[in-house]
Amino acid sequence: MPAPVDHHARRRQITAAARRVICRGGLDAVTFQSVAAEAGISVRLVQYYFGTKKDFLLATHRSVMDDAGTRFTRRRNELGPDATPREVIRAVLTELLPLDEQRREETLVLGAFGWSAITGGGITAEDTFAAPRALATIVADQLRRAPTGEDAGDPEADADLVVMAAGGLAQGMLQGYSTSRTPLELVEHLLDRVLGSTER
Amino acid sequence: MPAPVDHHARRRQITAAARRVICRGGLDAVTFQSVAAEAGISVRLVQYYFGTKKDFLLATHRSVMDDAGTRFTRRRNELGPDATPREVIRAVLTELLPLDEQRREETLVLGAFGWSAITGGGITAEDTFAAPRALATIVADQLRRAPTGEDAGDPEADADLVVMAAGGLAQGMLQGYSTSRTPLELVEHLLDRVLGSTER
Numbered sequence: 454m455p456a457p458v459d460h461h462a463r464r465r466q467i468t469a470a471a472r473r474v475i476c477r478g479g480l481d482a483v484t485f486q487s488v489a490a491e492a493g494i495s496v497r498l499v500q501y502y503f504g505t506k507k508d509f510l511l512a513t514h515r516s517v518m519d520d521a522g523t524r525f526t527r528r529r530n531e532l533g534p535d536a537t538p539r540e541v542i543r544a545v546l547t548e549l550l551p552l553d554e555q556r557r558e559e560t561l562v563l564g565a566f567g568w569s570a571i572t573g574g575g576i577t578a579e580d581t582f583a584a585p586r587a588l589a590t591i592v593a594d595q596l597r598r599a600p601t602g603e604d605a606g607d608p609e610a611d612a613d614l615v616v617m618a619a620g621g622l623a624q625g626m627l628q629g630y631s632t633s634r635t636p637l638e639l640v641e642h643l644l645d646r647v648l649g650s651t652e653r
Numbered sequence: 654m655p656a657p658v659d660h661h662a663r664r665r666q667i668t669a670a671a672r673r674v675i676c677r678g679g680l681d682a683v684t685f686q687s688v689a690a691e692a693g694i695s696v697r698l699v700q701y702y703f704g705t706k707k708d709f710l711l712a713t714h715r716s717v718m719d720d721a722g723t724r725f726t727r728r729r730n731e732l733g734p735d736a737t738p739r740e741v742i743r744a745v746l747t748e749l750l751p752l753d754e755q756r757r758e759e760t761l762v763l764g765a766f767g768w769s770a771i772t773g774g775g776i777t778a779e780d781t782f783a784a785p786r787a788l789a790t791i792v793a794d795q796l797r798r799a800p801t802g803e804d805a806g807d808p809e810a811d812a813d814l815v816v817m818a819a820g821g822l823a824q825g826m827l828q829g830y831s832t833s834r835t836p837l838e839l840v841e842h843l844l845d846r847v848l849g850s851t852e853r
Contacts, residue, residue, distance in 0.1 A: 578830070618814060618821055
C-alpha cells in the first residue's frame with residue numbers, strides 16, 4: 454500500500470518553491486511551469502493543487518502571512534500574560550522586519566505582491582491589504598492597553614503610524630539603506646514616540 | 654538658419670518619456686527603443702544625449718528629484734522666513750506624497766527604482782538613496798530649529814522616523830491602502846508625534 458499523501462506538506466512544498474521564484478524574478482516570473490521546475494515536480498501536480506494562477510498566488514501570499522503569524526504567536530506566548538504593550542509591539546515588529554534570511558524572503562515576497570498590485574500584475578491591491586490590516590489591529594489593541602497619560606491620544610492613528618513606519622523601514626532594509634541608527638534602534642525610537650519614552 | 658537646439662529641453666523631453674515608460678512597465682521596460690518611441694524621436698538621438706542605459710536611468714531618477722526639489726523650494730519661499738518647523742516639514746512631505754497625478758508619477762518612478770535596486774535591475778541601491786537622504790537632512794534641520802521641550806530628544810532619529818513613515822505612507826497610497834485617517838491626517842499625526850502636539 455502506498456504511503457498516504459500529505460496534502461498539506463505538498464501544498465507547502467509548492468508555495469515554498471513559488472516564494473523562491475518570486476525572490477529571484479518577482480511575480481512576473483511565477484508560472485505553473487517555473488514553480489513546478491523549482492519544486493522538482495510535474496506541472497500537472499501543481500495544477501492539481503492550485504486550479505488557477507490567481508489561487509496559486511493568493512495561497513503563496515497567505516503562506517507568508519501564516520509563517521509570520523505563527524512566529525508572532527510563539528513570541529507572544531513566550532512573553533506571557535504580563536507583557537507590556539511595548540514588549541508585545543516590539544516582538545511583532547521584530548518578527549516582521551527582514552532581520553534574517555527567512556524574514557528577508559518574506560519581506561521580498563510581500564513587497565513583490567505590493568509592487569505587482571501597483572503596476573497591474575496578476576493580483577489586486579485589495580488582496581495585499583490583509584498583512585498591514587492585521588498588523589494595525591494588533592498594534593492598536595496593545596496601545597489601547599497602555600496606561601493613558603496626557604499625551605495618550607489616538608491608538609488608531611498611532612497604529613497607522615507604526616504600520617507606515619514599519620513598512621518604510623522594511624523596504625529601506627531590503628535596499629540596504631542605512632542611517633546612524635540600526636533598524637532595532639529605530640524600532641525603539643518609534644515605540645518611544647507612540648508610547649512615550651517612559652515604559653508602559 | 655535653423656533654430657538653436659535647446660539641449661536642456663531635449664533632455665527633459667527624453668526623461669519625461671522614460672518616466673511614462675517606467676510608470677507603465679517598470680524599469681525593465683526602459684530601452685533606448687521604447688523611450689525613443691514614447692518621445693517620438695529617433696533612437697540615435699536618445700543615444701546622443703545619454704550614452705549608456707545606466708546614465709539614462711540615473712538622469713531620469715535625478716529629474717524626479719529635481720522636480721520635487723523645485724516644488725519644495727517654491728513652497729519654502731511662499732512660507733517665508735518665519736515659517737515654523739512644523740509648517741516646513743508639512744510642506745515638504747505634502748510635496749512628496751502622491752496626492753495628484755504628477756506626484757503619483759514621481760512616486761511610482763522612485764518606487765520602480767527602489768524595487769529594481771532590490772531585485773538586481775539596472776541600478777544599484779546606492780543610486781536610489783539620494784532622495785531619502787535629502788529628505789532626512791531637511792527634516793533634521795527643521796527639528797533642530799524647534800524649541801526643545803523635555804521630550805525634545807533626538808532630531809536625527811526623528812528625521813529617520815519621518816522618512817520611514819513617509820515612505821510607507823507613499824507606498825500605501827500608491828496601492829490604495831486606506832484607513833480611517835486620510836493621508837494628510839496621518840501626516841499631521843506624525844508631526845504631532847515628532848514635534849509634540851503643541852505648535853512649535
